[in-house]
Amino acid sequence: MPTDKMNGRSIRINRLPATIAAILVTVLLVYFLNFHQEERPAIYGMLRSDNPNKVNLRKMLIAAIQAAQRGGLEVLDVAHSRQLKERSKGKTDEGVNDPFTDADGRSHCVMKQGLQRIFPRVQIFSEEDKEHCRQAHSFDLDPTVLHETAQVPDVEVNAPDVTVWVDPLDATKEYTEELYEYVTTMVCVAVAGRPIIGVIHSPFNGQTAWAWVGNSMSEYLANLHPQHSQKSGDLSPIITVSRSHTAGAKDLARGIFGEDVGLLTAAGAGYKVLQVVANNATAYLHTSKIKKWDICAGDAILHALGGTMTTLNDQLIHYGPDESPVNTEGLLATLERHEEYMDKLAKYRAAHNGKLA
Template sequence: MCFTSSQSTSKMNGRSIRINRVPATIFAILLTIVLVYFLNFHQEERPAIYGKLRSDNPNRVNLRKMLIAAIQASQRGGLEVLDVARSRQLKERSKGQTDEGVNDPFTDADGRSHCVMKQGLQRIFPRVRIFSEEDKEHCKESHSYDLDPTVLHETAQVPDVSVNAQDVTVWVDPLDATKEFTEELYEYVTTMVCVAVAGRPVIGGYPQPL
């Protein structure tokens, strides 16, 4: 076997193998161009995706950013609920009775989910009013997370618009169906976030049931 070239020659089993450096050089140049283009393209693309999530005015709220945060808050809260369910250390107590006269239980899962969800949202949106069903619960540590745009479905049509933070209200239910949770009826259990702008609901975020 031989490659016709007089520029480089080596011997193997008594046969001469001549390697043509010109095609190799051309290939190396083309590969370099492709790599430079690829790296530059992605460096320009990433700020376009992540930049909008970092540079907002605290007095303004981007609704796309809010939806991402609502979904992530629900997911993070759900992980806390799931962890308590697996440990079976519910630390259940009663908050009293509902209007229907049914016991209204509270568990460690309610408290942990509340802290993760509300504190995580509050850190990202410090000027937004956020109410949780478990607002009386004291959080011992501060929770936060970074926004991940990939939680949105690729076909989701989300308006990239901003509104005044003072017009936004967020409601958090850190553990919906606590009674069912204590009875291990997990198919009814979830975590939820609702967002309203000027009194009109515009966003809802929740993960799959446990």
Template structure:
């Protein structure tokens, strides 16, 4: 029989077979495995979180990443729109009539842009509420995208800010001003994405696919270089009277109301697309944007965020902030007034007119 200490040092008998064990390499191997395990547990927690960590982090979203994704979504949707425009295969059909009684068209560009924007955002942020104007469309084989931080300019101040996923609502307009798109009035056409937190718009993106310009802002943090340059433009030379932009699809009665509210010398700028009209206010081509009828929240949320970032305001005609939360109606029934300055003065004029006409403004 082999003595105990010699068996430990040199060999063991297992299942009738003799094997040799070298204790020194085995100890070294155990130490190395322990070091590797500690390294991964302590230094790679972000890449390999624990089950508890995954459950906890899954309830948060990063607004910096949401900004990047929102910009990319608007630009990718724009590429689809330009592609359809170049093909001249619009496949136009009608969705019915607008509140102003105007035909509300739908094209292949609306559908393709919707699928790229909605599916791309949903893949990256599966736990946030995302609403699109064309949610009834069925998407197949839509191109997706991965986050690309290079869409931000180098001087952009975009910190990592985490918020609860359930507090986030994203509003997507895949093609604003579809009627004008079918008429090849491309200056009015935009794609828009808005990120609201607890019902308040904090990130807004308005992209024109045909010029390639993207205006974006994150309230309290940063904005695109294009938006900053647009905001610096001098006021259009129209004298001291206000310039009010309204929809080109509005009836003559809407123009009469505008004159009654702001005076007979008011300058009226008719234009299409809510996104385009907000940017006219930003560029000082208009002093305010007035809409007297129903409007959808995917049309106005991005512009609301951009105006807030610039110190402006967008309210209903009851002078109330618009809530963009997931449990709210997607329809804003109370009209809107948007401006960069003198918002209170303009609202006083609106209120005075409504008091004289039993609360009506249309």
């Protein structure tokens, strides 16, 4: 034990209490840091609102972007493994095989469970809700998914008014055929039945188009939509339709829009909306029933850009929790000239006894 001398006297310094004190301080620091590390997601992401019956839409936007991107990683992983475990869910109304793959299931579990953990009071619908997720998948809110100039205010709405629509893998058939350009993962947030936040993520090019109506949009979406392009009124119509049922699409498009109409066949509702956004098509036409998780995100994005998506009866599509998940009235989606196109469609119908085919 060391000693020190003071005024000629030896003073013994006992290090044992000091050592014990140092150990206690260290233990307390480790406990404090670990405790707050465990709590950090709730604090950093503010996963729990002061009012559990409210939903912060800024946080919902962040979570929607992350969910779509996380789902996209699962889609990529399965594609790279080539272990698709494909099976059929049956036939579509057009008689086309409706496949399901391991990517659909894995993306669904990551997207839905991740969103549900953060927003347990919000109603979330996913295309693959029948799938059982064996393990919990989650993520913590990461505001860095927003670009620095994004205008995303803290807005709260009532949780019962919010409905989320999730498409874990749009264009599964094309995914199995390795036509990856059509594949997207999508999330849409509707408030009181109206779509206000839309996210369309393209896993194979890594780009995410998102928009919050009246607030902001992703830089990719802003760049995809040319601000000073030639007005669509100066162009002959180019109509994008599904490649899975194109047999009579050309004749129908010509009948509605004239002989000079162009036809862009494509797959995936998300992809087709982005073709309208990019002015590669002047309208997206769908004449049969379609699920709302296929179209809600695109509806929100078009609305944010000043565009329109309606049924073929010119009615807005509602996405509330009590609504049917199926839109049976077809759709027309445009950035411009919507009323003009609806007039043409109405005239065609009148000339064909109310029928489109």
